[in-house]
Amino acid sequence: MFSDELNQLIETLVNDGVLTEKEREVIHKRAILEGLDPDEVDLHLNAKVHDIQMRAISIASKLRTCSNCGTILQPGETTCSQCGQDASTASPLISPSAL
Numbered sequence: 001m002f003s004d005e006l007n008q009l010i011e012t013l014v015n016d017g018v019l020t021e022k023e024r025e026v027i028h029k030r031a032i033l034e035g036l037d038p039d040e041v042d043l044h045l046n047a048k049v050h051d052i053q054m055r056a057i058s059i060a061s062k063l064r065t066c067s068n069c070g071t072i073l074q075p076g077e078t079t080c081s082q083c084g085q086d087a088s089t090a091s092p093l094i095s096p097s098a099l
C-alpha cells in the first residue's frame with residue numbers, strides 16, 4: 001500500500017524496535033509527500049514496532065540467567081560459562097508474567 005521507498009524508510013527506522021519522535025516525523029513527511037494520510041501510516045508504524053518488540057520478547061523469554069552470577073546462559077548450556085554453576089538452577093531472563 002506504500003511505495004517501496006517509504007516501506008524501505010520504515011523498515012530502516014523501525015528495525016531497532018524503537019521509533020523516536022524524530023523518526024516518526026521523517027516518515028510522516030515522506031508520507032505526506034506521497035499523498036498519504038499520516039494517521040494511516042502511524043497505524044502501520046505502531047503495528048510494525050509492536051511486531052518487532054514481540055519478537056524480541058519471545059527471544060528473550062527463552063533465555064535464562066545464572067542463579068549465581070547473573071550471566072545470560074546460551075540456549076542448551078548446562079553450566080554457566082562464567083562461574084560453572086549448574087544451569088538447572090538458572091532463572092528466566094524475564095518472568096512469564098511480564099509477557
Ligand SMILES: [Zn+2]
Nearest residue numbers: 066069080083
Ligand atoms: Zn554464573
